[in-house]
Amino acid sequence: MSAVRVLAGTKKGAFILQADAKRDRWKIDGPFFAGWEIYHVTGSPADPQRLYASQNSSWFGQVMQRSDDGGQTWRTVNNEFSYAGTPGTHQWFDGTARPWEFKRVWHIEPSLANPDVLYAGVEDAALFRSDDGGESWRELDALRTSSTGSTWHPGAGGLCLHTILLDPKDSQRIYVAISAAGAFRTDDGGANWRPINRGLHSEYIPDPNAEVGHCVHRLAMHPAKPQVLFMQKHWDVLRSDDGGDRWYEISGNLPTDFGFAIDVHAHEPDTIYVVPITSDREHFPLDGALRVYRSKSGGNEWEALTKGLPQEHCYVNVLRDAMDVDRLDSCGIYFGTTGGQIYASSDSGDSWTAIARDLPPVLSVEVQTLE
Amino acid sequence: MIRVILPAHLKVLANIGGEIDVEPKGEPTIAAVIGAIEERYPALRGTMLHHDTRMRRAMVRFYACNTDLSQSDPASLLPDAVVDGDEPLLIIGAIAGG
Numbered sequence: 001m002s003a004v005r006v007l008a009g010t011k012k013g014a015f016i017l018q019a020d021a022k023r024d025r026w027k028i029d030g031p032f033f034a035g036w037e038i039y040h041v042t043g044s045p046a047d048p049q050r051l052y053a054s055q056n057s058s059w060f061g062q063v064m065q066r067s068d069d070g071g072q073t074w075r076t077v078n079n080e081f082s083y084a085g086t087p088g089t090h091q092w093f094d095g096t097a098r099p100w101e102f103k104r105v106w107h108i109e110p111s112l113a114n115p116d117v118l119y120a121g122v123e124d125a126a127l128f129r130s131d132d133g134g135e136s137w138r139e140l141d142a143l144r145t146s147s148t149g150s151t152w153h154p155g156a157g158g159l160c161l162h163t164i165l166l167d168p169k170d171s172q173r174i175y176v177a178i179s180a181a182g183a184f185r186t187d188d189g190g191a192n193w194r195p196i197n198r199g200l201h202s203e204y205i206p207d208p209n210a211e212v213g214h215c216v217h218r219l220a221m222h223p224a225k226p227q228v229l230f231m232q233k234h235w236d237v238l239r240s241d242d243g244g245d246r247w248y249e250i251s252g253n254l255p256t257d258f259g260f261a262i263d264v265h266a267h268e269p270d271t272i273y274v275v276p277i278t279s280d281r282e283h284f285p286l287d288g289a290l291r292v293y294r295s296k297s298g299g300n301e302w303e304a305l306t307k308g309l310p311q312e313h314c315y316v317n318v319l320r321d322a323m324d325v326d327r328l329d330s331c332g333i334y335f336g337t338t339g340g341q342i343y344a345s346s347d348s349g350d351s352w353t354a355i356a357r358d359l360p361p362v363l364s365v366e367v368q369t370l371e
Numbered sequence: 372m373i374r375v376i377l378p379a380h381l382k383v384l385a386n387i388g389g390e391i392d393v394e395p396k397g398e399p400t401i402a403a404v405i406g407a408i409e410e411r412y413p414a415l416r417g418t419m420l421h422h423d424t425r426m427r428r429a430m431v432r433f434y435a436c437n438t439d440l441s442q443s444d445p446a447s448l449l450p451d452a453v454v455d456g457d458e459p460l461l462i463i464g465a466i467a468g469g
Contacts, residue, residue, distance in 0.1 A: 035380060059430040059464040060380060060418040076384070076414040080422045 004326045005070070005368040006344075007051065008336055009038035012360035014053055016041075016071045019355075021328055023346040026355045032074065033065065040321060042108050042366045043070075044115035052118060052134060054105035062104055064120075066134050077134030081105070081122055084141035090124060091153035100124045100144070107321060107364075109164035113171075121161035125152060125178040127190070140190035143176065148195060148212045155179035155215045155234075162320055163216075168223045175229065175244060180215035183231065185244050196244030200233060218320040220262045222269035230272050230299070232262040232320070237274055239299050250299025255286050261323035265348060266331040270298035273333060273349060275318040284315035292335070294349050308352035309343060316341070321364035328369060336362025373404055373449070374459035381419075381462070385412035390459060399454045401433055402445035405462075419462060420445060434461040 006017040006026075013031025032038075037056045044050040049070045055063040062081065065074045087100035103123040111117035116133040119140075126144045128137040143149070152159060160179055167173035172189045175196075182197040195211050205213040215234035222228065231238040231247065235258050238247040251257035256276045265271035272295050278286045285291060289311040293302040316339035326332035333345045340359040343352045372392040382388070393411065395403035402425055409416045416422070419431050425445060427433070432441040435453045452458040 034383075057380065059378075059428065060384075061421075061428060063384065063414070063418070079417050082423060 002328060003370040004328065004332060005043070005048075005370055006324075006334055006342065006355070007041040007043065007071070007364075007366040007368065008342060008356070008359065008362055009041045009053070009321075009364035010336075010340070010360040010362050011037055014038040014041045014055075015356065015359060017342065017355055023326075023328075023332055023344065026344075028356055029071070031360075032071070033063075036063070037104075038363065039104060040107050040364045040366070042110060042364075043368045044110040044118075045112050046110070047115035048368050048370055050110070050115040050133075052108045052110065054108055054120070056104040062102070064105065064134050078130075078136050081120070081126075081128055081137055082139070083126060083144070084139040085145070088145075089150060090159060091151060093154060095153070097150075100126070102126075103158065104160075106160045106162045107164055109166060112166055112168055119164050119166075119174075121164050121176060123158045123160035124154075125159045125161040125181065127161055127164070127176055129190070140186075142191055143184060143186070143193045146184075146193050148181070151212060152178060152181040153213070163219045165219055165221050165229075167221075167226045169226050173226075173243070175219055175221070177216040177219050177231075179217065180213065180234075182212045182214040183216050183219060183229075183244055196240075197247070198245065199238065199240075199247030199249075201236070201249075202234065204234070217260045218262050220264050220272070222264040225269040228269065228298075230262050230264065232259050232274055234258065234280060237262065237299065250295070252295070252300030252302055254293055254302050259318075260320040261318050261335060263323045263325055263333070265333075266325045266327045267329075268296070268331075271296045271348070272299065273323065274302075275323070275335060277317060283317045288312055288314050290314045290316065290337075292333070292349055292352075305345075305349045305352070307350065308345075308354075314339075319363055322362050324365050324367040326367045326369045332367070334365050334367050336365045338362065372456055373399060373453060374456055375404060375408065376459050376461045377408075377415075378462060378464040380464065381415055384418070385414045387412065392456075399449045400446050401440065401443065401449065401460070404449070404460060405445070430465040432463045432465050434463060435459070 002021040008015045013034040015030035041053040051067040053065040089097035092098040107121040109119045120128040163177035165175040220230045229240045290309040292305040316337035323335040338361040342356040393407040
C-alpha cells in the first residue's frame with residue numbers, strides 16, 4: 001500500500017511525518033538535529049530511503065546530513081563548499097562590491113536517476129554538485145563566473161540560490177533561481193549558463209526590464225511538460241512556455257501577487273498553487289486570512305481555497321521551499337508556515353487539515369510518495 | 372593530553388558525552404587542538420574554524436584559565452595549565468539572545 005512521507009525543515013530541527021494513502025492519521029517523528037536550522041530535507045527520487053538534510057547554525061556553520069534508511073539514522077557527510085578559483089565579488093545591498101563568502105545550503109536537489117548525485121544551492125549564490133552521495137562537492141562555477149555574476153546582489157534573505165529544477169526529459173538541462181539575480185538555465189549540464197529573465201519586470205531595480213537583478217522567489221515545473229515553467233517573483237506570478245526564453249504574467253485575479261511558494265498539481269500540468277502574501281513589507285496573508293489560490297487554467301484565473309484554513313487573525317508566512325505535492329491518485333498538497341503549522345489537503349486543495357500545529361517556523365516541506 | 376569541553380550542540384553532533392582529551396600534533400595551539408578534534412570526530416570539521424582560512428568562526432569563543440583566548444591567533448600556544456592538563460580548553464558558542 002502506498003504511503004506519504006513529509007519531510008519538514010524548521011528553524012529548530014527536522015521533522016518527518018508519515019501516513020498511509022488515506023492521509024488521515026499522521027505519525028510525527030523528530031526533532032532531528034534539534035536546535036539547528038534545517039533549511040531543507042529531501043529524498044532521492046531514485047531511492048526514497050536516501051535522504052539529505054542541510055543543517056546550519058550561526059555559531060557552527062554548515063553541516064550536511066545523509067540517511068540511507070528513510071530518516072531513521074543519519075550521518076554527516078562533507079560540509080566543505082569551496083568556490084572554484086578566486087571567487088571575486090558580487091554586489092552588496094548598497095551596490096558596493098562584496099567578496100563571495102559561503103554561508104549556508106538553501107536547497108538540495110538529488111538527481112532523478114542516481115541517489116549518489118545531488119546538487120546544492122548555496123548562499124552566497126552558487127551551485128555545487130556531488131557525485132558520491134555528499135562525500136565531496138565541486139562548484140559548477142560557470143554559473144557564478146558568467147558575465148553577470150559580479151552584478152548579482154542579495155535579497156532580504158541573502159544572495160541565495162534557492163531553486164534547482166532538473167529537466168526529466170533532458171539530463172543536461174538545469175534551471176536555477178537566485179535572489180535577487182533571477183533565473184538561469186544550462187543546456188549542457190552546467191558548463192554554460194545564461195540568464196532567462198526576458199519578460200520579468202521589477203520596479204525596484206534601476207532598469208525594470210534588466211537581464212538580471214530580479215528577485216525570483218521560486219520556480220516550479222510539471223515533469224510531463226518540463227518546457228513550461230511557473231514563477232513566483234517578489235511581485236508577480238509568471239509563466240514560460242519555452243523553457244524560460246520568455247515569461248509572461250499570469251497573476252490575473254489574485255488579490256495580491258506577492259508571495260514565495262508556487263507548485264504544480266501532480267497529475268494536471270496546468271493546475272498550479274500559490275499562497276498570496278500581502279506585500280514585501282507585510283509578510284502575512286491578506287486580511288489575516290490564510291488562502292491558497294489555485295488556477296486550473298495555467299494561470300490568470302484563480303480561485304481561493306479556504307476550507308479548513310484559518311480565515312481570521314492569521315499572520316504567518318509560507319516560505320518559498322515550504323510547499324509540495326504528493327503523487328497519489330487524489331493529489332495531496334502540503335505547505336508549512338512560519339507559525340509552525342503544516343497543512344495538508346488530500347483532495348487537490350479543496351479542503352485542508354493541519355497535520356502538525358506547533359512546530360518551529362517551517363522553512364521547507366518536501367513530500368515523498370512511497371510505494 | 373589536552374582536556375577540551377565542547378559546546379552542547381557539537382557534543383550532540385559528534386555523539387560525545389562529556390569532556391574529551393586530545394593529543395595535538397606539533398605545538399599545542401588552539402588550531403592544533405581543533406585539528407586533533409576534527410580528525411577524531413569528522414562530523415565537527417569546519418564547525419569551529421573555517422575550512423578554508425582556519426580562522427575562528429565569529430560566534431565561537433575559546434576560554435581557558437579564566438581568560439578569553441578568542442582573539443588570540445589560533446596558531447598561538449595554549450597556556451601551560453592547559454598543556455599540562457590542569458585546566459581544560461573551553462570552546463563556547465558565543466552568548467547571543469535575550
